[in-house]
Structure formats: structure tokens, C-alpha cells
Amino acid sequence: MEELIARGAEADLVLRDWNGLMVIVKTRKPKKYRHPELDYRLRKTRTNHESSIICKAKESGVPTPLLYQVDNENAVIVMEYVEGTKIRDLVDCLTDEERMSLFVQIGRHAGQLHRAGIIHGDLTTSNIIKSGDRVVFIDFGLSEVSYEVEKRGVDLNLMNRMLTSTHYAYQEQLLDAFMTGYRETMGNDAEEALDRMDEVAKRGRYIEKN
Amino acid sequence: MIALGVESTADNLGIGIVTSDKQVLANILDIHVPQEGGIHPREAARHHSENMGTAIKKALDTAGVTGKDIDIIAFAQGPGLGPCLRTGATSARALAAYLGKPLVGVNHCVAHVEVGRMATGAEDPLTLYVSGGNTMVSGYESGRYRIFGETLDIAIGNCLDTFARAAGLEYPGGPDIERKAKLGEKLIPLPYTVKGMDLSYSGLLTAITGELETGKHSVEDLCFSLQETAYAMLGEITERALAHTGKPELLLTGGVAANKRLAGIVNDIAEEHGAEPFIVPIRLAADNGAMIAWTGIEAYNAGVRTPVETSHVNPNWRMDQVEVPWRS
Numbered sequence: 001m002e003e004l005i006a007r008g009a010e011a012d013l014v015l016r017d018w019n020g021l022m023v024i025v026k027t028r029k030p031k032k033y034r035h036p037e038l039d040y041r042l043r044k045t046r047t048n049h050e051s052s053i054i055c056k057a058k059e060s061g062v063p064t065p066l067l068y069q070v071d072n073e074n075a076v077i078v079m080e081y082v083e084g085t086k087i088r089d090l091v092d093c094l095t096d097e098e099r100m101s102l103f104v105q106i107g108r109h110a111g112q113l114h115r116a117g118i119i120h121g122d123l124t125t126s127n128i129i130k131s132g133d134r135v136v137f138i139d140f141g142l143s144e145v146s147y148e149v150e151k152r153g154v155d156l157n158l159m160n161r162m163l164t165s166t167h168y169a170y171q172e173q174l175l176d177a178f179m180t181g182y183r184e185t186m187g188n189d190a191e192e193a194l195d196r197m198d199e200v201a202k203r204g205r206y207i208e209k210n
Numbered sequence: 211m212i213a214l215g216v217e218s219t220a221d222n223l224g225i226g227i228v229t230s231d232k233q234v235l236a237n238i239l240d241i242h243v244p245q246e247g248g249i250h251p252r253e254a255a256r257h258h259s260e261n262m263g264t265a266i267k268k269a270l271d272t273a274g275v276t277g278k279d280i281d282i283i284a285f286a287q288g289p290g291l292g293p294c295l296r297t298g299a300t301s302a303r304a305l306a307a308y309l310g311k312p313l314v315g316v317n318h319c320v321a322h323v324e325v326g327r328m329a330t331g332a333e334d335p336l337t338l339y340v341s342g343g344n345t346m347v348s349g350y351e352s353g354r355y356r357i358f359g360e361t362l363d364i365a366i367g368n369c370l371d372t373f374a375r376a377a378g379l380e381y382p383g384g385p386d387i388e389r390k391a392k393l394g395e396k397l398i399p400l401p402y403t404v405k406g407m408d409l410s411y412s413g414l415l416t417a418i419t420g421e422l423e424t425g426k427h428s429v430e431d432l433c434f435s436l437q438e439t440a441y442a443m444l445g446e447i448t449e450r451a452l453a454h455t456g457k458p459e460l461l462l463t464g465g466v467a468a469n470k471r472l473a474g475i476v477n478d479i480a481e482e483h484g485a486e487p488f489i490v491p492i493r494l495a496a497d498n499g500a501m502i503a504w505t506g507i508e509a510y511n512a513g514v515r516t517p518v519e520t521s522h523v524n525p526n527w528r529m530d531q532v533e534v535p536w537r538s
């Protein structure tokens with residue numbers, strides 16, 4: 001059995017039986033619109049980053065999929081199939097209370113990642129899955145290791161951008177809940193990163209600066 | 211209904227005359243070319259005010275209409291360079307008062323999308339809008355155009371123009387870089403900066419300028435590498451936004467839409483995701499008055515009016531702050 005469950009921008013995700021386990025095979029296919037050298041460099045480094053940072057994220061206490069096999073050369077990762085719903089598709093189906101507590105939890109995990117020196121790089125509600133009681137972070141292809149405030153600020157700005165563009169009906173409420181959770185796990189370093197998030201947003205073209 | 215549109219957000223002064231049945235009767239462009247360096251807002255504004263009267267007259271003559279035939283005056287209220295915007299707004303107010311016709315303030319970025327839809331027949335596209343001052347991926351969702359991805363610092367056109375100046379190429383930089391890039395072969399490794407659905411060009415610009423200064427590369431290879439890297443980044447954020455929104459159409463607009471390599475990338479991505487690609491023809495893709503006039507008609511028909519008291523310009527008016535009642 002083999003089923004293409006998602007054709008993302010970056011990779012195809014195939015659900016299949018692998019030695020008796022149901023797994024996800026994530027393949028970063030070559031993009032014909034990219035120069036072959038650039039394409040190879042991006043696919044290889046992202047596969048490499050993704051696998052190593054997924055393991056590092058686990059150490060920090062953030063749930064991520066289990067890895068079974070990694071092939072950097074062909075940009076293929078075989079990993080656990082996390083059953084659940086993307087936060088993006090879940091937001092509109094929750095009560096206010098559930099939504100808040102979910103985003104506090106997401107904020108806590110974001111804080112744990114940053115504390116451990118992990119920048120997710122694509123911190124959006126499409127890349128977080130609610131699976132039972134767990135909130136699982138996926139898609140670490142754009143991630144990197146850094147303790148810089150600047151990179152934390154950019155990461156947080158991505159989440160806020162997603163709330164503004166996609167979850168606009170609850171943007172303020174969800175950002176508040178997210179920041180509450182983030183402060184819990186980031187402690188004294190939280191404010192600096194959250195201030196930088198605002199600064200990064202204002203750096204864009206044509207933004208009200210006051 | 212006939213609308214006259216005034217576009218003066220940056221270096222292009224544009225006067226367009228458009229009818230409610232989508233006929234572009236006139237689309238006059240008068241471009242300010244700086245003697246040296248990039249656009250100086252005050253110099254560009256002076257150019258616009260000196261040429262405004264001539265451009266309006268030329269537009270009326272080309273359209274074969276007189277002031278009395280015009281039903282509404284639309285103008286670009288933002289975003290853009292303050293002095294340039296004010297020149298256009300002042301002229302539009304004066305014209306509206308003189309002719310006794312209603313005034314409609316239009317968001318420049320929204321106008322790019324609207325005229326793109328008008329010109330190509332796209333209905334609900336994801337739009338990649340790339341120009342000297344803007345780089346963004348947007349799409350319509352419940353009453354507004356939402357911005358899914360954009361540059362975190364400088365626009366693609368700004369990046370190209372600044373490099374072109376450093377390399378002694380023609381202004382604006384895009385066309386000359388495209389010609390030279392066709393002769394390039396070697397891909398110089400450059401920073402590739404994508405953050406989710408956003409991107410950043412400042413690091414790329416610093417790096418390519420540094421490579422130029424080493425004197426080790428031909429200008430053709432530099433142009434080739436700059437284009438390949440910069441446009442691949444645009445391709446990636448567009449593809450991410452397309453996968454995220456699931457929009458059935460992909461629209462490419464803005465001055466940089468004239469680039470054939472970028473158009474090819476957009477076509478490839480659309481095909482890959484089963485979306486229909488639309489490339490806006492350059493006369494309507496680059497900044498122009500017809501897009502302001504057309505959007506003015508749509509807004510006016512949906513009840514939008516801009517009385518003089520609220521007609522002040524807004525240089526930082528984001529696209530996602532604008533209600534778009536004609537699409538709901």
C-alpha cells in the first residue's frame with residue numbers, strides 16, 4: 001500500500017508500509033525551475049538539517065516524529081506517521097478555551113526550541129500537528145541552530161504573520177496565548193525575542209511604524 | 211462609466227482612462243529617470259508636478275474624451291513615496307473639484323491585482339507582485355487581500371537596480387541583467403534566504419556586490435547567478451503560498467513580471483500544482499494610471515467614496531488594511 005498524502009511546496013509525503021510499520025516517506029524532489037546545482041544544494045542541506053534538528057528538538061522536550069532512515073544524497077527521510085490534525089485546520093473547530101490552551105502549549109514548545117538553540121525557520125500552523133494530547137512539530141527543513149535574538153525574532157514573526165494572514169479572526173487572542181506559553185519556557189530571554197519580533201515586522205516595506 | 215486614474219507612487223507618472231466595460235482608452239506614462247543614483251523622492255515629485263498637466267491632456271486627447279465625459283477621478287493614495295503621492299493626490303483633488311466629479315482613493319498594490327484580473331480574466335488568483343518597491347504574495351480571503359509572503363527588507367527590483375548601478379549596467383536594471391544573464395554559465399554560490407513564506411534580499415545584494423568587487427567573475431556570470439538565486443527564492447515562496455492556499459490560479463504582475471525567466475518559473479510552478487498561470491502584459495503590469503482608474507470603478511460601484519477630508523495620502527498603506535467590498 002502506498003498513498004501520496006501531501007504534495008507540499010518542498011516535498012512529497014507518501015504514506016506506506018515499511019517493514020511492517022506505517023511510515024511517511026518524505027522526498028524532496030528536484031524542482032525543474034531551479035538551477036540544478038542550487039537545487040541539489042538546497043535539497044541535500046535541508047534533508048540533513050531536518051534529520052539532525054528533529055533529534056535535537058526531542059532532547060529539548062518538543063514532540064517530533066521518530067526517524068527511521070535518512071538518505072541525504074537523494075533527499076529522502078523515512079519517519080513516523082503522526083496521526084492527527086494540522087493546527088491550521090483545527091483552529092476554526094475549537095472553543096475559545098480550547099484554542100487558547102492549544103496556543104499556550106504551542107508557545108511553550110516554541111520557547112523550548114529557542115532555549116535549546118533551535119530556530120524552526122517555518123514556524124506556521126501548517127507545520128504543527130495535534131495528535132492526541134501531544135502537539136507535534138514537523139517540517140524542520142528550514143531550521144538551523146542558533147542562539148541569536150535576531151533569528152528568534154524572525155521565527156516568532158513567522159507565527160504572527162500566519163495568524164494575521166490565515167487566522168485573522170483570532171489573531172490577537174492567539175498571539176496572546178502563544179506569548180504566554182513562550183514566556184513560561186523562555187523565562188528571562190522571552191522579552192528580548194518578543195521585542196525583536198515586533199522590530200522585524202516593522203522592518204518590512206510599507207508598515208505603519210507607530 | 212469612464213474613470214480617470216492618477217498613478218504617482220514612485221518614479222512613474224501615469225494617467226489612465228478606463229471604461230466600466232474594461233476598455234483602456236488611454237494609458238499615458240511619463241517616467242522620471244534620475245540623472246544619477248536611485249529615485250530621489252523630491253526630484254521624482256518635481257518631475258510629476260511639472261509633467262502632470264501635459265500627461266492629463268495627452269490622456270484625454272488619446273481617449274478622445276473631454277473632462278465632461280469623465281465620471282470619477284481615482285488616484286493612488288498609497289503606499290509609496292510621500293512627495294510623489296502628494297503630487298498625484300493634489301492634482302486628483304483639483305481635477306475632481308474643477309469637474310465636480312467624485313474622488314476615489316485607491317491602494318496601489320490592490321490596483322495591481324485588480325487590473326491583472328481585468329487584463330487576464332483570472333478570477334481568484336494567488337498573486338506574485340514584484341517591482342522596484344514591492345515583493346509580495348497575496349490572495350483574497352474574506353473581504354481583504356491577505357499577504358501570505360513578502361520581503362523582510364528590500365524589494366526584488368531594488369536589489370536588481372542597486373546591483374546594476376554597481377556593475378555599470380543600464381537603469382532600470384532588470385532588462386539589462388536579463389540580457390547579460392542569458393550569456394552567463396557559471397553559478398556563483400550566493401546566500402539563499404527564505405524564511406517560511408517570506409524572503410530577504412539584503413544579504414544576497416551584499417554578497418553579489420562583494421563578488422563583483424573581487425573582479426574574478428564576468429558580469430554575465432554575476433547576472434546569471436543573481437537571477438537564478440533571486441528568482442528561485444521567489445519561486446519557492448510562491449510555491450509555498452500556492453500549496454498553503456490551494457488557489458486555482460497564479461498571477462504574475464509588477465514591473466519585474468516582464469522578466470522571461472521569472473515568467474517561466476511561474477508557469478512551471480502553476481503546472482506542478484495544477485493551477486492556471488497568468489502573466490500580466492507589461493503595459494498593465496508596471497505602474498500605470500489605467501490600473502488606478504479600473505480599481506476606482508470597481509470601488510466606486512461598491513460604494514467607496516473618498517471625500518477630500520479623508521483623501522490624505524498614506525505612504526505605508528498595507529494591502530491587507532483595505533476592505534475590498536467589490537469581491538465579497
